[in-house]
Amino acid sequence: MKRRLNRLFFVKPSLQVSKLLLGKYIVRKIGRKTLAGKIVETEAYPGPYDKASHAYGIKKTPRNRAEYLEGGHIYIYLVYGMYWQLNISTGKEGYPECVLIRALEPIITNQSRIRIANNPELENIRESKLEMDSRFCVANGPGKLCRWLKLDKSFYGEDVTKSKRIWLSQGEKIKPPQIASGPRIGIDYAGAKWAKKPWRFYIKSNPCVSKR
DNA sequence: GTACAGATTGAG
């Protein structure tokens, strides 16, 4: 959980950052509990020229103003009246671009390792296929990962390079051959030209990449 | 003030 990603990491174009984020860990502190998840799927929304972007045409509203913040700030919003979507702003201040975090693979933290080691019953559960399957399913979508990490409007604009309750860390090295790309999800309203752009990135054959 | 649709999800 060490080696927190710094400002320099995020002040780059979202098309770069979205790929670099694969394999990185999101660490979330809730009271004395720590949750961590490996980022396995992202989408880039690279700027105001992108018709699928909330900031299309340099549109700036109370809802999307966090997109304009310097790289490393959280842009979070509600869709369909019930699901939060976690984005991280990238690039320079004043230019609206961001990366949508679409899926995480939950990581067994040291904390839970110790708890498991001290409790043989939990050890058995951890080994069971059932447990593995359920672990892989709690954060395999943008709405689900926010529910799992307990993220909501209160994180709007949060600086992940400074925050004490959420940050990103180095995680695991992902080699380019392990990265796949495809069209972004759920943005058909933007028209085929933009919906077809291969700006969704994910780790090949990872079980936590979102379905559909 | 009112209408409308959405960067999703899980059930049928």
Add this chain to the structure above:
DNA sequence: TCAATCTGTACT
């Protein structure tokens, strides 16, 4: 395939 559920945004 469809409804749930709600708020930002646009328009009367």
